[in-house]
Amino acid sequence: MSNSNILLQDFEYAPFSKIKTEDYKPAILEAVELARQEIDDIVTNSAEPTFKNTVEALEFSGEKLDRITSIFFNINSAETNKEIQQVAQEISPVLSEFKNDIILNKALFEKIKTVYQQKDDLGLNTEQLMLLDKKYKAFTRNGANLPEEKQEELREIDKKLASLKLKFGENVLAETNRYELPITEESKLEGLPEWFKDEAASVAKSKGKDGWVITLDYPSYIPFMKYAKNRDLRKELALAFGSRAFHNDELDNQENVLQIAKLRYQRAQLLGFKTHADFVLQERMAETPEKVNSFLNELLEKAKPAAEREFRELENFAKDLEGIVQLQKWDSAYYSEKLKQKLFNLDDEKLKPYFKLENVIDGVFTVANKLYSLNFQEIDTVDKYHEDVKTYEVTNENGEDIALFYADFHPRPGKRDGAWMTIYKNQYIKNGQNERPHVSIVCNFTKPSEKEPSLLTFNEVTTLFHEFGHALHGMLANTTYPSLSGPNVYWDFVELPSQVLENWCYEEEALQLFARHYKTGETIPQEYIDKIKESANFLEGMATVRQLSFGMLDLSWHGIDPTNVNNVKAHEKEAFEPTKLFPDVESNCMSTAFSHIFQGGYSAGYYSYKWAEVLDADAFEYFTENGIFSKNIADKFRDNILSRGGTEHPMELYKKFRGKEPNPEALLRRAGLLAK
Numbered sequence: 001m002s003n004s005n006i007l008l009q010d011f012e013y014a015p016f017s018k019i020k021t022e023d024y025k026p027a028i029l030e031a032v033e034l035a036r037q038e039i040d041d042i043v044t045n046s047a048e049p050t051f052k053n054t055v056e057a058l059e060f061s062g063e064k065l066d067r068i069t070s071i072f073f074n075i076n077s078a079e080t081n082k083e084i085q086q087v088a089q090e091i092s093p094v095l096s097e098f099k100n101d102i103i104l105n106k107a108l109f110e111k112i113k114t115v116y117q118q119k120d121d122l123g124l125n126t127e128q129l130m131l132l133d134k135k136y137k138a139f140t141r142n143g144a145n146l147p148e149e150k151q152e153e154l155r156e157i158d159k160k161l162a163s164l165k166l167k168f169g170e171n172v173l174a175e176t177n178r179y180e181l182p183i184t185e186e187s188k189l190e191g192l193p194e195w196f197k198d199e200a201a202s203v204a205k206s207k208g209k210d211g212w213v214i215t216l217d218y219p220s221y222i223p224f225m226k227y228a229k230n231r232d233l234r235k236e237l238a239l240a241f242g243s244r245a246f247h248n249d250e251l252d253n254q255e256n257v258l259q260i261a262k263l264r265y266q267r268a269q270l271l272g273f274k275t276h277a278d279f280v281l282q283e284r285m286a287e288t289p290e291k292v293n294s295f296l297n298e299l300l301e302k303a304k305p306a307a308e309r310e311f312r313e314l315e316n317f318a319k320d321l322e323g324i325v326q327l328q329k330w331d332s333a334y335y336s337e338k339l340k341q342k343l344f345n346l347d348d349e350k351l352k353p354y355f356k357l358e359n360v361i362d363g364v365f366t367v368a369n370k371l372y373s374l375n376f377q378e379i380d381t382v383d384k385y386h387e388d389v390k391t392y393e394v395t396n397e398n399g400e401d402i403a404l405f406y407a408d409f410h411p412r413p414g415k416r417d418g419a420w421m422t423i424y425k426n427q428y429i430k431n432g433q434n435e436r437p438h439v440s441i442v443c444n445f446t447k448p449s450e451k452e453p454s455l456l457t458f459n460e461v462t463t464l465f466h467e468f469g470h471a472l473h474g475m476l477a478n479t480t481y482p483s484l485s486g487p488n489v490y491w492d493f494v495e496l497p498s499q500v501l502e503n504w505c506y507e508e509e510a511l512q513l514f515a516r517h518y519k520t521g522e523t524i525p526q527e528y529i530d531k532i533k534e535s536a537n538f539l540e541g542m543a544t545v546r547q548l549s550f551g552m553l554d555l556s557w558h559g560i561d562p563t564n565v566n567n568v569k570a571h572e573k574e575a576f577e578p579t580k581l582f583p584d585v586e587s588n589c590m591s592t593a594f595s596h597i598f599q600g601g602y603s604a605g606y607y608s609y610k611w612a613e614v615l616d617a618d619a620f621e622y623f624t625e626n627g628i629f630s631k632n633i634a635d636k637f638r639d640n641i642l643s644r645g646g647t648e649h650p651m652e653l654y655k656k657f658r659g660k661e662p663n664p665e666a667l668l669r670r671a672g673l674l675a676k
């Protein structure tokens with residue numbers, strides 16, 4: 001079988017065009033067996049456990065499996081079909097069982113523990129110590145150091161948590177789907193764009209109804225709140241959205257919220273942590289709940305006056321325009337949009353001609369060249385999974401091979417929404433050989449038509465820079481171990497390289513390099529650049545306080561002992577008090593539908609959105625102080641951040657780059673909330 005299955009043969013570049021869908025499953029099953037064998041070899045090795053024969057051996061095990069699954073899962077996201085989804089269904093349990101078997105492998109853990117206990121006497125370098133720590137914690141954070149009966153207890157908690165989280169998500173989904181707002185008089189849709197009405201009409205049609213139907217799905221809910229002039233309907237929809245899973249019925253999530261918070265707390269306690277947040281933050285740049293709390297509070301203290309000022313401005317605007325006396329939650333998006341139109345009058349259609357896709361790609365390559373001396377050469381010698389995919393050879397100033405870069409820009413059936421970066425082959429050093437990475441970005445930008453090339457909205461431009469920033473983190477990686485390479489870092493640190501690069505899109509000096517009218521070649525007018533900058537900070541105080549309120553709500557559940565909390569709404573109201581701008585709505589509750597933290601992986605992690613913004617603002621300030629194309633600063637960023645992956649604690653890396661810890665005021669300055 002190995003011979004005929006292309007995935008099981010040796011390859012340097014992913015052999016996309018030669019892979020048949022039926023190759024995936026047998027290849028993955030065989031690669032899992034291979035990886036199991038490699039782990040068995042570590043366990044049964046009769047020699048004394050050493051860093052090399054245990055930790056390093058574990059690190060380099062499963063290489064074949066990694067390469068095959070990275071191809072498979074990206075194809076499942078970027079070029080999927082029913083058969084591939086079926087394979088994903090079949091292999092997912094196999095892969096999670098394999099992962100579990102490693103974590104629960106006692107003999108393997110004992111060997112790692114032996115090495116870990118000698119860690120200070122082994123003469124290990126920083127990267128090796130990081131690797132050892134990471135491997136050891138992967139076991140202990142799952143209870144490997146606990147006595148048998150406590151381990152049992154932990155498994156029980158994990159089982160209960162898994163089913164509660166599932167139930168939480170199902171309830172939110174069912175509540176979202178249960179509601180609809182049917183509209184039969186077109187006058188009630190005043191203010192909404194034509195495309196929205198068409199969409200709402202087709203939703204109605206699909207439900208066998210006349211007129212229009214508005215739902216609580218984001219593509220329906222968000223534009224309605226932003227554009228619908230009818231205040232009563234906005235209120236009705238907002239109240240429905242805000243009361244999801246808060247109706248004291250079979251879909252209510254209050255009890256699930258309490259149970260999840262309590263079980264997480266118990267789990268943390270079992271493992272010797274004070275709270276769930278202490279457990280989570282052990283592997284984050286922010287480190288402790290105390291640090292996150294003071295971070296959020298410091299930002300709040302400084303952003304709140306601006307937020308209150310903006311709130312009054314918005315309320316006055318609404319009063320002048322339509323006689324609104326008290327601005328409510330359901331007015332915020334609507335009047336913000338109206339005020340934005342009045343102040344900036346900057347719509348996407350005016351900007352798009354300056355952002356032809358090819359020009360923006362040249363732009364991002366030029367920026368990477370000026371900063372990091374990288375050269376991008378399009379090549380056609382590498383296999384692709386779709387004809388739209390572009391491939392580039394990336395070299396440095398000495399012509400040395402740095403990376404292979406794939407870019408897949410346009411939507412098509414079989415590609416999921418959004419934009420992301422993925423890696424087909426990690427960078428690492430083995431047997432003295434520096435293996436260079438294969439990095440890809442996947443986006444969904446407007447396709448070129450017969451009449452027009454692909455013209456990007458400004459939002460798409462920043463998205464491209466964002467994903468390319470992640471790609472640079474992958475491409476410039478220069479570490480020994482693959483699991484510490486490139487973007488394999490603590491996840492409140494992973495958005496620094498991506499978000500920092502977005503800053504160049506707002507800079508005249510950068511825009512002049514590539515923002516040219518696709519017909520006339522004229523450079524983007526200064527007036528537009530100014531408006532882009534100004535509108536980026538529009539109502540930023542209110543937006544900041546809103547984000548902080550979510551981060552604080554998250555910590556209010558996960559940074560405490562929740563044993564005696566029994567009223568979800570009362571608890572939430574108290575947590576929101578410091579960030580409150582709008583009157584509270586008694587029939588609404590956010591926690592019962594806060595899937596990010598109760599269903600997804602963001603518990604004790606919501607703060608990281610703002611944390612990452614602070615990092616990128618503070619890092620970019622260093623560039624602006626020295627020139628946005630300063631070679632000196634770029635070198636520091638590459639040598640201490642981009643090339644170093646997770647080989648050292650991110651705060652240490654950051655201080656080496658910046659000379660000090662990140663300062664939250666940089667974000668407030670950039671947002672115009674503090675005097676420069």
Ligand SMILES: [Zn+2]
Pocket residue numbers: 466470495498
């Ligand atoms: Zn990102």
